Amino acid sequence: MLSIRGLTVHHQLQTLVHPLDLQLHRGEWLALAGESGSGKTLTSLAIGGLLSADLHAHGSIQLEGKELLHLSEPEFRHIRGREIAYVFQDYQSAFTPFITIGKQMDEMIRAHTSLSRQQRQHSCLAHLEQVELPAKPVYNSYPFELSGGQLQRAAIATALLLSPKVLIADEPTTALDSLTSRSIIQLIQRIQQETGIAILWITHDLRQVQRTADTLLIMKSGQVVESGKSHSIFFHPTHPYTVQLLSSIPKLPSRYRLELQNKQVNT
Amino acid sequence: MTTTFTPILKADHLTKIYSDRPTPALSDVSLTIGKGECVGIVGESGSGKSTLARCLLRLESLDQGTIEFRQQLYHSLKGHSLRQARQHIGAVFQHPTAALNPKLTIIDSLMEPLDLQPSLRPSFISQPIRNREQIATQLLEYVQLPTKLLSAYPHELSGGQKQRVTIARAISTEPDLIILDEPTASLDVTSQAAVLKLLQELQQSLHLSYLFISHDLAAVYQMSDRILVMRHGQVVDQFASNDLYHEERHEYTASLLDVFLA
Amino acid sequence: MSLSIGLRYSFLTLFLLFLIVALVWTPYDPYQIQMGDRLQTSSAIHWLGTDHLGRDLLSRIMEGARTTVGISLAILFVSLLIGVPFGLLSGYIGGWLDKAFKKIIDAFMTLPDYIFALILTGLLGPGLVNLIFAITAVKWVSYARLVRSIVLEQRQKDYVRLAEISGMKPWKLVVKHILPHTIGNLLVLATLDIGKIILMIASLSYIGLGPQPPSPEWGAMLSEGKTYFQTAPHLMIFPGLCIVITVLLTNSWGDFLRDRYDVHIQSHSAKRSMSSILFRKGV
Numbered sequence: 065m066l067s068i069r070g071l072t073v074h075h076q077l078q079t080l081v082h083p084l085d086l087q088l089h090r091g092e093w094l095a096l097a098g099e100s101g102s103g104k105t106l107t108s109l110a111i112g113g114l115l116s117a118d119l120h121a122h123g124s125i126q127l128e129g130k131e132l133l134h135l136s137e138p139e140f141r142h143i144r145g146r147e148i149a150y151v152f153q154d155y156q157s158a159f160t161p162f163i164t165i166g167k168q169m170d171e172m173i174r175a176h177t178s179l180s181r182q183q184r185q186h187s188c189l190a191h192l193e194q195v196e197l198p199a200k201p202v203y204n205s206y207p208f209e210l211s212g213g214q215l216q217r218a219a220i221a222t223a224l225l226l227s228p229k230v231l232i233a234d235e236p237t238t239a240l241d242s243l244t245s246r247s248i249i250q251l252i253q254r255i256q257q258e259t260g261i262a263i264l265w266i267t268h269d270l271r272q273v274q275r276t277a278d279t280l281l282i283m284k285s286g287q288v289v290e291s292g293k294s295h296s297i298f299f300h301p302t303h304p305y306t307v308q309l310l311s312s313i314p315k316l317p318s319r320y321r322l323e324l325q326n327k328q329v330n331t
Numbered sequence: 332m333t334t335t336f337t338p339i340l341k342a343d344h345l346t347k348i349y350s351d352r353p354t355p356a357l358s359d360v361s362l363t364i365g366k367g368e369c370v371g372i373v374g375e376s377g378s379g380k381s382t383l384a385r386c387l388l389r390l391e392s393l394d395q396g397t398i399e400f401r402q403q404l405y406h407s408l409k410g411h412s413l414r415q416a417r418q419h420i421g422a423v424f425q426h427p428t429a430a431l432n433p434k435l436t437i438i439d440s441l442m443e444p445l446d447l448q449p450s451l452r453p454s455f456i457s458q459p460i461r462n463r464e465q466i467a468t469q470l471l472e473y474v475q476l477p478t479k480l481l482s483a484y485p486h487e488l489s490g491g492q493k494q495r496v497t498i499a500r501a502i503s504t505e506p507d508l509i510i511l512d513e514p515t516a517s518l519d520v521t522s523q524a525a526v527l528k529l530l531q532e533l534q535q536s537l538h539l540s541y542l543f544i545s546h547d548l549a550a551v552y553q554m555s556d557r558i559l560v561m562r563h564g565q566v567v568d569q570f571a572s573n574d575l576y577h578e579e580r581h582e583y584t585a586s587l588l589d590v591f592l593a
Numbered sequence: 594m595s596l597s598i599g600l601r602y603s604f605l606t607l608f609l610l611f612l613i614v615a616l617v618w619t620p621y622d623p624y625q626i627q628m629g630d631r632l633q634t635s636s637a638i639h640w641l642g643t644d645h646l647g648r649d650l651l652s653r654i655m656e657g658a659r660t661t662v663g664i665s666l667a668i669l670f671v672s673l674l675i676g677v678p679f680g681l682l683s684g685y686i687g688g689w690l691d692k693a694f695k696k697i698i699d700a701f702m703t704l705p706d707y708i709f710a711l712i713l714t715g716l717l718g719p720g721l722v723n724l725i726f727a728i729t730a731v732k733w734v735s736y737a738r739l740v741r742s743i744v745l746e747q748r749q750k751d752y753v754r755l756a757e758i759s760g761m762k763p764w765k766l767v768v769k770h771i772l773p774h775t776i777g778n779l780l781v782l783a784t785l786d787i788g789k790i791i792l793m794i795a796s797l798s799y800i801g802l803g804p805q806p807p808s809p810e811w812g813a814m815l816s817e818g819k820t821y822f823q824t825a826p827h828l829m830i831f832p833g834l835c836i837v838i839t840v841l842l843t844n845s846w847g848d849f850l851r852d853r854y855d856v857h858i859q860s861h862s863a864k865r866s867m868s869s870i871l872f873r874k875g876v
Contacts (some may be wrong), residue, residue: 100519242548312522314523316552316591323576340597422758424751426751430751434774440752
């Protein structure tokens with residue numbers, strides 16, 4: 065569905081992303097993991113043509129066979145939202161403060177389709193329900209009236225409004241509590257099963273995607289150091305950096321291991 | 332355990348109310364920290380864990396409750412006696428960038444506590460050393476930083492390096508207790524692991540007591556002997572780390588466990 | 594206003610040279626009345642001509658520079674001397690002092706600076722000392738306010754908290770960690786203010802509330818010259834030009850310093866904007 069070949073991102077003479085290949089299929093959950101400065105966010109922005117003017121992307125990004133990289137800004141605007149949707153870390157700025165959530169969602173549909181007012185409202189409410197929010201009240205709320213988790217859910221509902229084929233989620237749970245982020249991940253998982261949307265998940269925290277990701281790309285200083293099936297990387301990492309990254313994650317012992325340890329201490 | 336438990340810090344019934352918030356930031360929180368012990372506090376944002384840290388550091392006043400530090404009354408100290416008591420306490424905060432004055436060189440930030448108490452000389456520094464620069468050099472070596480950083484300014488250092496400087500600063504007075512408030516939350520995963528390891532090594536070699544505060548249950552588990560779970564300003568659960576999976580765990584602890592158990 | 598750096602420095606050097614020369618030497622005695630030479634235009638003997646009492650205009654302008662610029666610097670100095678400590682105390686100690694200070698600010702905010710100074714000099718009566726007093730009374734507030742806001746911002750910084758934990762005494766903490774952060778802002782505000790103060794002195798003098806004759810002050814000279822405007826316009830043009838040039842110079846330097854100071858802030862926010870580009874909402 066989404067196919068990236070030899071993508072590079074430059075800033076003046078500096079290469080920020082080295083040639084990168086990536087295949088994302090329908091219904092697949094691909095996690096792009098790396099630390100700050102690894103180029104994971106730049107890659108995700110390049111896909112939607114969101115790089116700032118001083119950054120230059122080269123190579124090839126194809127969405128269902130259509131080349132994206134050389135599209136003009138109006139063409140990109142047409143693609144974003146309809147075919148590729150984004151959810152970002154900073155849920156606070158996902159909505160304009162003094163306009164109701166419903167109005168902003170409505171605007172999004174109106175910009176891209178010619179549905180009637182009632183159809184639009186119906187679609188908004190349905191999508192708010194899909195993200196497990198009380199649809200009517202949230203539709204009429206202002207952003208500041210919602211909690212962080214609720215706002216991020218509303219942002220996801222907005223992203224899904226036009227049934228995009230690819231959802232790019234850039235650290236969408238980093239600013240949230242661990243329990244809230246867990247429920248957001250479960251929500252997206254459910255939506256993926258229902259709709260078959262392809263997900264590109266950008267994160268610095270491998271723990272988040274251990275249970276959900278099908279495919280994993282590990283990036284370091286602009287380069288992909290390891291990629292493959294998620295479980296094979298988790299259990300048999302080959303690149304030293306991946307090994308280091310995995311061992312750096314604080315872990316809880318399993319119940320069984322802890323009991324074993326306690327027994328050893330006691331005897 | 333047969334070793335006698337000597338508390339270094341004993342806090343009882345701490346309550347803190349902010350006038351602009353409907354619920355207390357701390358409500359009836361009690362805890363003790365033993366000598367050489369690491370007590371962990373886990374909680375999400377808004378659980379009151381950072382307010383607790385600031386109250387224990389006497390950066391904020393309490394509305395109720397008592398604190399004893401080194402078997403002495405601590406919560407009501409003022410002026411000179413407060414400054415004296417605080418010599419024995421150290422702190423590391425979440426944002427290393429905010430912890431270093433951008434206008435001062437690393438050596439000046441690092442040596443600030445010792446400059447203020449010229450009579451103090453950390454015992455772990457080899458003895459014939461007199462000169463300020465040599466002490467600073469040794470402190471940096473202690474936290475595994477290159478000594479050329481002494482004359483650098485904070486913006487020249489990475490986040491992990493800056494956090495190491497604040498740790499070196501915290502141990503420089505050989506405090507009895509160091510309060511670590513999310514010391515790794517703003518660091519990358521790999522430097523996070525390195526800083527946690529460093530903290531554990533320092534605790535071993537200098538017999539430090541820690542209060543380790545984090546939202547990350549796994550990190551808290553890794554560091555602590557005992558764990559307190561905070562939520563909405565209250566301690567909802569507490570247990571020894573090796574007793575993590577007890578049937579009587581609070582449901583909130585259980586849900587956290589579920590999240591962090593990958 | 595953007596001037597090349599070289600031009601900017603040459604203007605400043607010329608201006609300072611003029612001031613220094615004026616301090617030690619004037620072509621004629623600025624108070625020497627020569628009724629036979631009154632209202633002359635520019636000539637080789639009197640470069641800028643003479644006034645209605647036959648006094649050399651260039652000498653009077655130079656003497657006036659001493660007065661005008663001198664008074665404005667004095668006002669600035671006293672305002673800083675009162676404003677900075679007050680802002681520090683108000684911000685750091687807080688409590689009733691801060692509350693009282695906020696009331697004072699509110700009171701001053703109700704009327705524009707000029708009106709306040711006008712009322713005060715009106716009440717105190719004309720004269721040099723009263724003028725200084727009135728303008729200082731208006732000006733110190735803005736310095737105290739600026740310093741107070743920086744103190745409040747800095748107090749939240751972790752390094753200030755850590756210094757407090759390390760046992761640093763409050764006054765030392767303020768001097769070491771807070772005061773240095775005020776200097777850039779104060780420099781910019783003070784430079785911009787010199788022009789405003791000069792204008793204030795000149796306008797109060799013009800309406801007769803400043804230094805009294807025969808002492809030359811640019812505003813007062815304008816006022817004296819206005820009677821002869823039709824026959825001897827140079828009496829107003831030259832002092833007027835001096836005021837304009839001085840104010841432009843200080844304003845342009847103030848802007849320049851502010852830009853430079855902001856550049857420092859921007860280099861931080863440039864990094865931040867890099868990340869805001871990364872997290873930009875684009876849909």
